[in-house]
Structure formats: C-alpha cells, structure tokens
Amino acid sequence: MRRLVSAGMxxxxxxxxxxxxxxxxxxxxxxxxxxxxxGAVGAAAIESLADGSLLAHVAASMWRVLVGTVLALVVAIPMGIAMGVSPGISSFFTPIFRFFSVLAGIAWIPIATLWFGYGFGAIVFVIFNAVFFVVTYNTLLGVASIPMPLRHAAASLGAGPWQQVTQVLLPGALPNIVTGIRTGLGFAWRGLIAAEMIATNVGLGYMLFVARDFYRTEVIVFGMIVIGVLWLLIDRLLLVPLERATMERWGMVRAA
Structure with missing residues (x-):
C-alpha cells in the first residue's frame, strides 16, 4: 500500500x-x-502501436544504449580503479579527463559520423563517451574514499593485488560507481536522442526528426512522452533500487 501511495504521489x-x-x-x-x-497525441500513439513503428524505434534506441553503456563500464571501472590506486596514473590522466569531460556526449556527434558513418557505430560511440568519463571519475572518487588503514590491513592479512581489487577497492567504490552509472545514463539518454536525429534512420530521435518534416506535432509530442516515460521507468525501476541496495549493503544508509 505504501508503494502504491508513493507511485500515486x-x-x-x-x-x-x-x-x-x-x-x-x-x-x-x-x-x-x-x-x-x-486526443491527437492519443491517436498518434494508437497508430504507432498498430503499425509496429513504435516498437522498432524503442528497440533500436534501447539496444544502442545497452551496448554503449556496457562498453563504457568495461573500460571505465578498471580505469577509475587504476587512477585511484596510482597517484602517477591519476596525475597524468586527470587533466585529460577534465578536458574531455566537457566534450562528452553530443559534442562528439559530428566527428563520430565521420569516423563510423551514419548508423549504429556512431551512436554507440556517443553513448560510450557520455557514460565513460562520468563513471571513471566516480570510480576514482570511490577508491580514493577508502581509508588507507583498511588497505594496509588487507595487505597485512595476505591479500594480493587481485584480492585487494576484488575484495576491498571494488566493493568500497561500488556506491560511487552506481551513482556514476545513474548520472552517466542520464547524459547517454540525451546524447542518444540527439545522435539519432542525425546519424540513423530508426530510433526515437529519428522518429521526432521525421515528424518535424511533415508538421506532425502530435507524433513529436508523443515521442517526447515516450522518451520521458522510458527514462522514468529505467531510473525508478532499475537505477534507484540498485543505488539504494548498494548503499544499504555497504552501510551508507539503513534499510527502510
């Protein structure tokens, strides 16, 4: 009942x-x-559901977000841990990250289309950049927040480099990593829509762009609603519970 009331509010x-x-x-x-x-937007929704175009656009967009995000996480988390462990690596890469963090996302669209052409590769590259820098920086912050006595204690108990990463550094940084994923996905979602308006012929961004050419404002507004609802579902059903569970697991907040 409490969850229903919260959803209603x-x-x-x-x-x-x-x-x-x-x-x-x-x-x-x-x-x-x-x-x-x-009423016109409702009719556009029924039409797009009936002809299957909405499902095709949503599936294409979600697949691109998934691939780009997974690739970014595979690279960003080890990179953030390495920067958090090694002052030398951190000192070398920090100016580079500060420079490129401003460019992450839609600023990469023009050059991405030159490198990868118009299609899947260019959009995934944009999403990768939107997620990579945010998650790397948050991983760095998470590792840096782990007290040195805790690391020394693990080493004195015989933990090797791999055990320290898997049993101390990664678990300790996990709340920050999850927060970074949530923030990065927000940037990725915006970058996705912008890139799809330019670099593809299917996707939610493309649906909005084509509707503009035919003055179909009802399709544009319906597409905006779909984009917003999808993000709310991803955030509320996946990211918020994951962030909450991670913080509860590591004692940052108490379970309700």
Missing part, C-alpha cells in the same frame, strides 16, 4: 500537467500544427 503532478495541457489547448484554440491536443 509521483504520478499526480504528471496527471495534473496533462489536464492543464488539455484545458489550455482547448481554451486558446491552439493551432494543432504548433501544438497538438491530447
């Missing part, structure tokens, strides 16, 4: 926004080519 502002939208469009007789009514 979370959805209430969104419902109020839809009601306000319907009232304003009708009261001011807004031109549907500028902004559609609720």
């Amino acid at each position: 979370f959805a209430l502002p969104l419902i109020a926004l839809v009601v306000l939208w319907a009232i304003v469009v009708r009261a001011f007789d807004v031109n549907p080519r500028l902004f559609p009514g609720v």
Whole structure:
C-alpha cells in the first residue's frame, strides 16, 4: 500500500500537467500544427502501436544504449580503479579527463559520423563517451574514499593485488560507481536522442526528426512522452533500487 501511495504521489503532478495541457489547448484554440491536443497525441500513439513503428524505434534506441553503456563500464571501472590506486596514473590522466569531460556526449556527434558513418557505430560511440568519463571519475572518487588503514590491513592479512581489487577497492567504490552509472545514463539518454536525429534512420530521435518534416506535432509530442516515460521507468525501476541496495549493503544508509 505504501508503494502504491508513493507511485500515486509521483504520478499526480504528471496527471495534473496533462489536464492543464488539455484545458489550455482547448481554451486558446491552439493551432494543432504548433501544438497538438491530447486526443491527437492519443491517436498518434494508437497508430504507432498498430503499425509496429513504435516498437522498432524503442528497440533500436534501447539496444544502442545497452551496448554503449556496457562498453563504457568495461573500460571505465578498471580505469577509475587504476587512477585511484596510482597517484602517477591519476596525475597524468586527470587533466585529460577534465578536458574531455566537457566534450562528452553530443559534442562528439559530428566527428563520430565521420569516423563510423551514419548508423549504429556512431551512436554507440556517443553513448560510450557520455557514460565513460562520468563513471571513471566516480570510480576514482570511490577508491580514493577508502581509508588507507583498511588497505594496509588487507595487505597485512595476505591479500594480493587481485584480492585487494576484488575484495576491498571494488566493493568500497561500488556506491560511487552506481551513482556514476545513474548520472552517466542520464547524459547517454540525451546524447542518444540527439545522435539519432542525425546519424540513423530508426530510433526515437529519428522518429521526432521525421515528424518535424511533415508538421506532425502530435507524433513529436508523443515521442517526447515516450522518451520521458522510458527514462522514468529505467531510473525508478532499475537505477534507484540498485543505488539504494548498494548503499544499504555497504552501510551508507539503513534499510527502510
């Protein structure tokens, strides 16, 4: 019951926004080519579900996010641990990371299309950059926050380099890593939509871009709603529970 009440309270502002939208469009007789009514968006939703186009766009976008994020994590977590352990590596790479962290995401789209062409590779590259720098930096912060006496104690008990990484450094940095994943995915989602408007012929961003050419504002608004709802589902059903469970596991917060 508590979860239902919490879900209802979370959805209430969104419902109020839809009601306000319907009232304003009708009261001011807004031109549907500028902004559609609720009914027109509902009809666009039914149409895209019936012809299967929505499923194709969502599947393509989600697959790109998954591949780009996994590749980024495979590289970012070891890199962050190495920077947290070695002052030399950290000193060398920190200026580079500060420089490229500003460029992560959509700034890479023009050159990504030159390197990989228009399609899967360019979009995955953009997502990789959006996630990589955030997760690496958060992993570095997590490793740096582990007290040195704890590392020395593990070494005195016979823990080798691999045991220290798997049993001390990685578990200790995990709350920061999960926070970085959550933040990085937010950047990746925005980068995905921007890249799909330019570098592909299928995906949620492409759906918005094509609808603009035909003045189908109802499809544009429906696509925006789908993008927002998908992100809310990913964040609330996957990332927030994962972050909460990680913090509870390592004693940062108490289980409710």
